[in-house]
Amino acid sequence: MPEFKRYLVNIDSNSTHQLFTDCLVIGAGIAGLRAAIEAAECCNVIIVCKDTLENSNTWKAQGGIASVLNKTDTFESHISDTMKTGCGLSDEGVVDFVVRQGPELIEQLLRWGTEFDQIDGRIATTLEGGHSHQRVAHAHGDETGRGIAEALIRKVCEKPNIKIIEHFYTVDLLTNDDNECVGVIGHDKQRPSGADQIVWAANTILATGGAGQLYRETTNPEVATGDGIAMAYRAGAIFQDLEFVQFHPTTLYIAGASRALITETLRGEGAVLLDSEGRRFMKAYHESAELAPRDIVSRAILAQMLETNTTHVYLDVRHFDKEHFSKRFPQIFELCEGFDIDISRDLIPVRPSAHYMVGGVKTDISGRTSLRNLYACGEIASTGLHGANRLGSNSLLEGLVFGKTTGQLACQHKETGVVHIKHPLIKYQIPPSNRTRLDAADVTNSLRALMWRNVGITRTTQPLSEAQEIIVFWQRYVMDKIFDTPQGWECQNMLTVCLLIARSAQMRQESRGVHFRSDFPNIDDEHFKKHIEITR
Ligand SMILES: Cc1cc2nc3c(=O)[nH]c(=O)nc-3n(C[C@H](O)[C@H](O)[C@H](O)COP(=O)(O)OP(=O)(O)OC[C@H]3O[C@@H](n4cnc5c(N)ncnc54)[C@H](O)[C@@H]3O)c2cc1C
Numbered sequence: 150m151p152e153f154k155r156y157l158v159n160i161d162s163n164s165t166h167q168l169f170t171d172c173l174v175i176g177a178g179i180a181g182l183r184a185a186i187e188a189a190e191c192c193n194v195i196i197v198c199k200d201t202l203e204n205s206n207t208w209k210a211q212g213g214i215a216s217v218l219n220k221t222d223t224f225e226s227h228i229s230d231t232m233k234t235g236c237g238l239s240d241e242g243v244v245d246f247v248v249r250q251g252p253e254l255i256e257q258l259l260r261w262g263t264e265f266d267q268i269d270g271r272i273a274t275t276l277e278g279g280h281s282h283q284r285v286a287h288a289h290g291d292e293t294g295r296g297i298a299e300a301l302i303r304k305v306c307e308k309p310n311i312k313i314i315e316h317f318y319t320v321d322l323l324t325n326d327d328n329e330c331v332g333v334i335g336h337d338k339q340r341p342s343g344a345d346q347i348v349w350a351a352n353t354i355l356a357t358g359g360a361g362q363l364y365r366e367t368t369n370p371e372v373a374t375g376d377g378i379a380m381a382y383r384a385g386a387i388f389q390d391l392e393f394v395q396f397h398p399t400t401l402y403i404a405g406a407s408r409a410l411i412t413e414t415l416r417g418e419g420a421v422l423l424d425s426e427g428r429r430f431m432k433a434y435h436e437s438a439e440l441a442p443r444d445i446v447s448r449a450i451l452a453q454m455l456e457t458n459t460t461h462v463y464l465d466v467r468h469f470d471k472e473h474f475s476k477r478f479p480q481i482f483e484l485c486e487g488f489d490i491d492i493s494r495d496l497i498p499v500r501p502s503a504h505y506m507v508g509g510v511k512t513d514i515s516g517r518t519s520l521r522n523l524y525a526c527g528e529i530a531s532t533g534l535h536g537a538n539r540l541g542s543n544s545l546l547e548g549l550v551f552g553k554t555t556g557q558l559a560c561q562h563k564e565t566g567v568v569h570i571k572h573p574l575i576k577y578q579i580p581p582s583n584r585t586r587l588d589a590a591d592v593t594n595s596l597r598a599l600m601w602r603n604v605g606i607t608r609t610t611q612p613l614s615e616a617q618e619i620i621v622f623w624q625r626y627v628m629d630k631i632f633d634t635p636q637g638w639e640c641q642n643m644l645t646v647c648l649l650i651a652r653s654a655q656m657r658q659e660s661r662g663v664h665f666r667s668d669f670p671n672i673d674d675e676h677f678k679k680h681i682e683i684t685r
Pocket residue numbers: 175176177178179180181197198199200202204205206207208209210211212213214215293294317318319320356357358359368369370372373376377410504505526527528529541542543544545546548
C-alpha cells in the first residue's frame with residue numbers, strides 16, 4: 150500500500166492566492182445550485198465547478214423527478230416504493246422526510262421557471278420502473294435536467310451575494326488541527342497551472358455529484374470522476390455503501406458513440422426489450438418484465454447477451470406514434486436520427502452502463518458529514534434515502550431536498566468575519582519523486598476497463614481481489630507524483646475511489662440491491678443488513 154498522502158499537492162497557505170466566503174459550494178448540479186440559493190438567504194456564497202455550469206449529471210437527466218403530484222397517489226405509496234427498492238437499507242425517517250417535501254419543492258421550481266410538461270394546467274406525470282403510481286414529472290419531454298438546471302442557474306445569477314467560478318478544479322478539502330473543514334485548495338483555469346488558489350470558508354458544501362467515469366461504459370459526463378469522494382476520504386470523512394453502484398440497463402450501444410442514456414420512461418410508456426433473435430425476454434426474468442427494478446433488468450440483459458453471444462440487445466419502440474415520440478422524447482429522437490435509426494422501422498441497440506453512485510459520504514438527515522463545517526448533498530452523499538438501490542427519479546428529488554437543508558445549515562452556522570481570523574497556517578510538503586514519468590490518461594483508461602471487467606454488474610471474489618491488487622500496484626507509482634493539471638489529479642482520485650469501491654464490494658458477501666455477487670447470490674440479512682462504512 151503506498152504511503153498515504155493527506156493532500157495531493159504542496160501547500161503553503163502564506164504564499165497562495167486566497168479568497169474568503171461564508172459558504173463555499175463545490176459543484177453546480179441540482180444539489181449545489183439549490184444549496185447556494187438557500188445559503189444566499191443569509192450568507193455570502195461562492196460556487197465553484199470544474200467545467201461550465203452546463204456540464205453535470207443534472208443537465209443530462211432525462212426521465213424526470215419523482216413526487217406525489219396526483220390525487221390518486223399518496224406519500225405512503227412513494228415511501229413504500231422507495232423502501233422496497235432500497236432492499237432493507239433505506240432509512241425510513243429519511244425517506245419520509247424527502248418524499249413529503251417533494252410537491253412543495255417542485256411547485257417552487259415551477260415558480261422559478263422550470264417548464265414542467267403539463268396536462269390541463271397541472272404538472273404531467275408518468276410511470277417508471279419500481280413506482281406503483283404515475284409520479285415522475287418531466288420538462289421539455291426528456292430534457293428534465295436541463296429544464297431544472299436552467300431555472301436554478303437563473304435564480305443563482307439573480308443573487309448579488311453569490312459568486313460563480315467556473316473551470317475551478319477543487320483538488321483538496323483543507324482541514325485544521327481540530328479536523329474541521331476550513332475550505333479548499335484548487336486550480337482556477339484563469340490562472341497559471343497548479344493548485345494555486347485557496348478558498349477559506351466557514352461552511353463547505355460538497356455537491357460534486359457522481360462517479361460514473363470510473364467505468365469504461367457510463368452515462369455520466371466527463372466531470373463525474375468521483376473527485377469529491379476522494380478528497381473527502383483524504384480529509385477523513387466517513388463513507389457508507391460504496392459498493393452500491395447502479396448500472397442503467399439501456400444506453401445506446403453504437404461503436405464510437407458516447408453511451409447516451411435511453412430513459413426508462415420509454416419502457417414505462419410501452420417500449421419492450423428484444424434479444425438479437427427478436428425474442429422479448431424480460432418476462433422470463435421478472436413478473437414486471439421491462440418495468441422490473443434497474444438492477445434486475447441490467448443483469449437480465451447481460452444474461453441474454455451471453456446466451457445469444459452478442460454485445461447488446463434492442464429496445465423496440467416501433468409501435469410508438471413517430472410524431473408523438475419526437476415531441477415526448479426529443480433528445481432520444483434526435484440521437485437516433487443522428488445514427489440513421491428510424492424509430493418507426495428500426496430497433497435501438499442498447500446495453501447497460503454505470504449510471505449512479507448510490508453510496509457516498511455519510512450524512513445525517515440534514516446533510517452533516519462526520520467532519521465539522523462540511524456538509525454533503527446530491528449524488529456524492531449517502532443520506533439513507535436509497536439504501537441498496539435507487540428508485541428511478543428519486544435522485545433529482547434528493548438533490549433538491551438536501552440542497553435546501555445544507556444551505557439552511559450554512560445559514561445557521563455562519564460566523565460572519567470569523568473565517569477571516571480563524572483560518573490556519575497550512576504547510577504541506579510532498580517529498581519529490583524520482584520515479585519514472587507516466588501517462589495519466591493511459592492509467593485512467595486501463596483503470597476504467599478494469600472496473601468494468603472486475604467490479605461491474607456481476608461480482609465475485611477472485612476478480613475483486615485481482616482488481617484491488619492491480620489498483621494498489623498502480624497507486625505505488627501514481628500517488629507519489631505531484632501533478633499540476635486536473636488530468637493528473639483526476640487519475641489519482643479515480644485510483645483512490647476505485648479501490649474503496651472494490652474493497653466495499655469484497656466485504657459485502659451477499660447480493661442486495663444493485664450489488665450482485667455470483668458467489669453469494671442471496672440476501673444475507675443475518676450478517677449484512679447493515680451499512681458498510683469506510684474511513685481513512
Ligand atoms: C444521463 C443521465 C440521466 C439521468 N436521469 C435522471 C432522471 O431522469 N431522474 C433523476 O432523478 N436522476 C437522473 N439522473 C441522475 C441525476 O441526474 C444525478 O444523480 C443528479 O443530477 C446529481 O446531481 P448533483 O447536484 O449531485 O451532481 P451533478 O449534477 O453531477 O453536479 C456535480 C457538479 O460538481 C462539479 N464538480 C465535480 N468535481 C469537481 C471538482 N473537483 N471541483 C469542482 N467542481 C467539481 C461538477 O463540475 C458539477 O458542477 C441521471 C443521470 C444521468 C447521467
